Structure formats: C-alpha cells, structure tokens
Amino acid sequence: MEMITVEEALQLLATHTGDWGVEMLNFDQAVGRVLRENIIADRSLPPYDRVTMDGIAIQYESFKNGQKTFKIEGIAPAGAPQKRLEDSAACLEVMTGAIMPQVADTVIRYEDVVIKEQTATLASERVKSRQNIHFKGEDRQEGDILIHEGQVIRPAEIGICATVGKSKLKVSKLPRALIVSTGDELVDIDQFPKPHQVRKSNVYTIKAMLEKQGLIVDIDHLPDDYPKIIQSLDSHFGKYQVILLSGGVSKGKFDYVPKAMDELGVKKLFYKVQQRPGKPFWFGKHAGDCHIFALPGNPISSFLCTLRYFDHWLGMSLRRPASTPPTARLVRDVVFKPDLTYFLEVKLHYDEKGNLGAEPAKGNGSGDLANLVNADAFIELPQGREKFNAGESFPCYPFS
Numbered sequence: 001m002e003m004i005t006v007e008e009a010l011q012l013l014a015t016h017t018g019d020w021g022v023e024m025l026n027f028d029q030a031v032g033r034v035l036r037e038n039i040i041a042d043r044s045l046p047p048y049d050r051v052t053m054d055g056i057a058i059q060y061e062s063f064k065n066g067q068k069t070f071k072i073e074g075i076a077p078a079g080a081p082q083k084r085l086e087d088s089a090a091c092l093e094v095m096t097g098a099i100m101p102q103v104a105d106t107v108i109r110y111e112d113v114v115i116k117e118q119t120a121t122l123a124s125e126r127v128k129s130r131q132n133i134h135f136k137g138e139d140r141q142e143g144d145i146l147i148h149e150g151q152v153i154r155p156a157e158i159g160i161c162a163t164v165g166k167s168k169l170k171v172s173k174l175p176r177a178l179i180v181s182t183g184d185e186l187v188d189i190d191q192f193p194k195p196h197q198v199r200k201s202n203v204y205t206i207k208a209m210l211e212k213q214g215l216i217v218d219i220d221h222l223p224d225d226y227p228k229i230i231q232s233l234d235s236h237f238g239k240y241q242v243i244l245l246s247g248g249v250s251k252g253k254f255d256y257v258p259k260a261m262d263e264l265g266v267k268k269l270f271y272k273v274q275q276r277p278g279k280p281f282w283f284g285k286h287a288g289d290c291h292i293f294a295l296p297g298n299p300i301s302s303f304l305c306t307l308r309y310f311d312h313w314l315g316m317s318l319r320r321p322a323s324t325p326p327t328a329r330l331v332r333d334v335v336f337k338p339d340l341t342y343f344l345e346v347k348l349h350y351d352e353k354g355n356l357g358a359e360p361a362k363g364n365g366s367g368d369l370a371n372l373v374n375a376d377a378f379i380e381l382p383q384g385r386e387k388f389n390a391g392e393s394f395p396c397y398p399f400s
Contacts, residue, residue, distance in 0.1 A: 003271075003272040003274055004270050004274065005273070005274050005383070006273060006274065006275055006341045006380075006383075008270070009270055009281075009283070009309065010312065012269050012270050012283065013309060013312065013313045016269055016283075016285060016291070017313060017316045017317040018175055018241060018242070018313075018317040020172070020173040020174065020241055021173045022036045022170050022171065022172060022173055023171060023173045024168050024169065024170055024171075025168070025171055026167065026168060026169075027158060027161040027166055027167055027168065027169050028158060030153045030158070030169045031154065031155065031158060032152065032153065032154075032213075032214045033169075033171040033172065033174075033214060034151070034152055034153075034318045034320050035148075035150065035151050035153055035157070035169060035170070035171060036150075036172055036319070037149055037169070037170040038145045038147065038148055038149050039145070039146045039147040039157075039160060039164060039166055040143060040144070040145060040146065040164070041140045041142050041143060041144045041145075041146050041164060042142065042164045044136050044137035044140065044141055044142050045138075045139040045140040045163070046134050046135075046137075046138065046139065047136065048082070048100070049099065049100035049134070049135050049136050050097060050098070050099065050100070050133065050134040050135075051076075051078075051094045051095065051096055051098045051099075051107055051133065052096060052107070052132050053096060053107055053109040053132040054094070054096050054109065055094060055107050055108050055109040055110045055112070055113065055132065056070065056072070056094065056107070056108050056120045057076070057085065057091060057092045057093075057100065057101050057106070057107050058070055058091045058105075058106055058107075059088045059089075059103055059104055059105055059106070060105050060127070060129040062088060062089050063106070063122075063127050064129075067089060068121060069119055069120070069121045069122075070089070070091035070121075071087070071089075071091070071118065071119055071120075072090070072092070072093055072115070072118045072119065072120055073085065073087065073090045073091065073092050074092055074093070075092065075093040075094070075095075076092050076093065076094045076095065076099070076101050077095045077098055078098045079097070079098075080098065080099075081099075082100075082101065083101045083102070084101055084102040084103055085101050085102065085104040086103075088103060091104070091120055093120075094107060100133055105130055105133075106127065106128070106129055106130055106132075106133075107131060107132035108122065108124075108127060108131075108132070109132060112124040112126075112127075146160050146164065147161075150319055150320070150321050152320055152321070153171070172318040172319055174214055174215050174318070175215065175240075175241035175314075175317075176216065176218075176239070176240050176242070177210055177215045177216070177217045177218070177240060177241070177242040177243070178217070178218045178219070178236055178239070178242070178243045179203045179206050179210070179217055179218070179220075179243075179244045179245075179246065180203075180219075180220045180221065180222055180232075180233075180236075180243060180245045180246065181200050181202060181203045181219075181220075181221045181222070181245075181246050181247060182221070182223075182224070182229075182245060182247040182248035183224060183247050183248065184223055184224045185197050185198055186198060186199070186200045187199055188200060189201075189204070200221070201299060202246040202295075202297065202299055202302045202303075203219050203221075203246060204219075205299070205302070205303055205369075206244055206246065206295075206302060206303075206306050207219060209303075209307065209310075209311070210244075210306075210310075213311065215242075218240075220236070222245075222248070224248075224256070226256045229248075229256050229257070229260050230260055230263060230264065233260060233264060234264055236290075237264070237286045238288055238290075240290055241289065241291070242291050242292075242293070243291075243293070244292075244293045244295060244306070245257055245292070245294045245295065246295050246296075246297055246302050247295075247296070247297025247302075248297065249280050249281070249282050249294040249295065249296060249297070250280040250296065257282065261284055261292065261294070264286070265286070265287060266284045266285065266286045266292060268283075268284045269283050269284050269285065271283075273341075274339075274341060274383060275340050275341040275342070275343060275383075276338060276341075276342055276343070276366075277296070277298065277300050277301040277304055277343065277365075277366035278295075278296055278300075278301040278302075278308075279296070279301075279340070280296050281294070281296060281301075281305050281309070293305070293306075293310055296366070298365075298366035298367045299366070299368075299372075300345070300363070300365075300366040300369065300372065301366045303369075303372065303399075304343050304378055307378065307399055308378070308380075308397055325380075325395040325396060325397055326356060326395070326398070327356070327393040327394060327395055327396065328346065328348060328356040328377070328379055328393065328394065328396040329355055329356065329357050329358060329390075329391055329392065330357075330358055330360070330379070330388055330390050330392055330393075330394070331358060331359050331390055332359070332360065332390045333387065333389055333390050334360055334381065334388040335386060335387050336381060336386065336388070337386050339383050339384065341380060341382055342380075342381040342383075343378040343379070343381075343397075344360055344362065344378065344379050344381055345360070345361045345362060345363065345371060345372070345374075345375035345377075346358035346359060346360055346375060346376065346377055346378070346379045346396065347359040347374065347375055347376055348376040348377055348396070348398065348400075356396075358377070358379045358394075358396060361374050361375040375399075376399070377396045377397055377399060377400065378396065378397045378399075379394050379395070379396040379397075380395045380396070380397070381394055382394075
C-alpha cells in the first residue's frame with residue numbers, strides 16, 4: 001500500500017470505526033459521554049404558571065380601572081399549593097418560583113409598591129398585563145424531545161435530566177484502551193537516565209489525552225526484542241478494544257511493529273501518511289475487533305496523530321455529532337516546500353475585530369516536545385503549495 005493523503009487516511013478511519021455498545025450510567029456520572037436515547041419532557045416546562053419576581057399578584061382589570069391600592073389577602077410562597085385571589089380588588093404577596101394564584105393574572109415586583117398595614121400601594125404606573133409570569137409550557141410541552149440522541153452530555157444536560165427525573169442514562173460504552181511504549185532507550189520517569197537513555201513521556205502525554213475523553217487507560221512497555229513484542233501484543237489483543245503504540249513503526253532495524261502486526265494477522269488499513277509531522281503512522285484492525293494505532297515515536301508526531309486522527313476516530317465510533325474544526329488566520333507568511341500536508345504548531349489569539357489569528361510557533365522538529373507548551377494548536381496547511389500567506393485562513397486543531 002502506497003503512502004496515502006490525509007483525506008484518504010480520514011476516509012479509512014471513518015469506514016473502520018469501533019462499536020462497543022451501550023451502558024447505563026447514573027445521570028450525574030455521565031458528563032462527557034454520548035447519549036444513546038432521547039430525553040423526553042415528562043410534563044410541560046414550566047409545569048405551571050410560575051411567578052418570576054417577588055411582589056404582589058393582582059387582577060390587571062382592577063389596575064386598568066384606576067385602582068392603585070390593594071389589600072393584601074395573604075402570601076403564596078414557592079413550594080406551596082396554588083392559592084386563589086378571593087377578592088379581585090385585593091392582592092396576594094407572591095414569591096419567585098410560586099405557582100400563580102387563581103384569578104390573579106399580573107405580578108408587580110416589590111420595588112414598585114409600598115406596603116403598609118397589610119395594604120400595597122403602587123409606586124409606579126408602568127404595569128403591563130400578565131407581566132412577570134413564566135407561563136406553563138412556554139419553554140417545552142409534555143412529550144417534547146429535550147435532548148436528542150447523540151448529544152454529548154454537558155452540565156446543562158445534567159440539569160435537564162434532573163428536571164425530568166431521568167436518573168439513569170443510556171450512553172455509548174467506552175473502549176478499554178492500552179498505550180504501549182517501545183524502545184530500549186526509554187526508562188521510567190522515576191529513574192535518572194543514562195547518557196544514552198530518555199524518560200518515557202509519550203505514553204503519559206497520550207494517556208492524558210485519552211483520559212480527557214473519559215477512557216480508562218493502561219500502560220505497557222516493549223523492549224526492542226522481536227519475540228517479546230510478538231508474545232506481548234498477542235496477549236493484549238483479547239483484553240483491549242484499542243491499542244496505541246508509540247515508536248517502533250518507522251524503517252529502522254529495530255522498528256519491529258509493522259512486521260509484528262503482519263505476523264499476528266492484524267489487517268493493515270494504511271501505513272504512512274503524506275504529512276509532517278507524523279508520516280510513519282500505521283492503522284489496522286485485529287480479527288478480535290481490536291483497533292491498533294501505531295504512532296511515530298517522536299513526541300510531536302505521536303501527539304499530532306492522536307489529536308488529529310485518534311480523537312476524530314473515537315468521536316465517530318462513539319457517535320458524537322460531527323463538527324467542523326475552527327479556522328484561524330495566519331499572522332505571517334509560512335513557506336513549506338515538501339509536497340506534504342503540514343501541521344504547524346501555532347499560538348492562537350483574537351485580534352481587535354474578533355478574528356482568530358495563528359502565530360507560528362515552530363520548534364526544532366518533531367522531537368521538540370518542550371515546544372508544545374508554547375503552542376495552542378496545530379494549523380493544517382494543505383499539500384500542493386509551498387507558500388501560505390498572512391491573512392489566509394486554515395483549519396486548526398486546538399489542544400489548549
């Protein structure tokens with residue numbers, strides 16, 4: 001299989017998504033998950049004519065006929081059964097959230113009345129019929145769909161679920177994920193590396209990215225030992241639905257991952273994408289329904305491929321609603337001569353007109369992990385061009 005374009009890689013990802021079914025969660029544990037059922041209003045919203053201001057409730061006709069003083073019959077607090085205004089020339093004190101009393105049809109806030117000796121006198125002539133009332137069913141009717149299937153659950157959706165008494169939610173089940181680092185040069189973070197070694201970082205970066213998506217993630221490490229790689233990967237395929245490998249996927253003599261995938265019967269869907277960084281990116285599927293993403297070992301490359309491809313694939317697999325990435329304007333010219341899609345690190349900011357601008361934050365290549373802290377996003381510059389002009393807008397993929 002020849003090296004493919006970014007667009008072709010995305011198409012292959014879209015036709016080989018995962019599906020891990022659904023599960024039931026307590027509604028207050030479902031933030032960030034994808035809803036797999038419609039949430040229906042079990043009664044009208046609001047469920048009754050609701051007072052929206054503390055004040056007095058009157059019959060508007062009395063005011064219209066010139067009445068300015070109203071005897072107070074009683075009080076209607078929130079949470080009490082509906083009261084009735086017995087004398088249409090009188091009033092009831094009402095609190096915010098209370099059910100509007102029968103016969104009364106207008107609420108005048110306390111700020112616009114003077115109350116003395118159980119009598120309310122208007123201090124303002126600005127009274128409109130039916131003011132300060134949130135009417136029954138004004139927002140939604142009983143039986144309306146309040147949240148559609150496929151919506152990502154946010155705090156706002158949690159509030160709706162509580163309102164309609166939906167304590168259990170059906171959501172997309174998340175895959176069990178494993179991240180595997182490869183290479184004899186890597187040591188654990190609590191070790192001091194020898195001159196020829198570095199501490200593991202990619203697995204923790206990727207783990208943080210996946211955990212932000214709600215996944216529970218395990219970590220493993222493989223040495224540059226082909227039999228051990230075969231043995232270890234073979235044992236993992238039955239335990240995990242998603243495996244992300246970092247390193248060992250290029251053309252070096254100890255880059256065993258592509259060969260190991262072939263020997264283990266993993267179907268290769270693509271290998272190598274016409275992009276920088278992250279060209280030696282491998283994607284395939286094991287017969288046991290495990291999807292494998294073999295990422296380049298350079299930190300920027302593995303980060304970019306996780307952000308641009310894995311996150312996109314996971315969203316499609318979980319049936320998240322499709323979204324279009326934001327665009328940002330380059331604030332200065334960029335020249336990139338290789339005929340590849342270029343994912344350039346940028347710092348984002350808004351100008352005085354509210355346009356999103358992208359300031360190139362180019363580091364020292366795909367191994368310069370430290371440069372990521374100086375950037376907010378990758379901007380995607382299409383292949384087929386060498387110069388990208390200041391003021392042009394391109395898709396960007398924020399990570400900050």
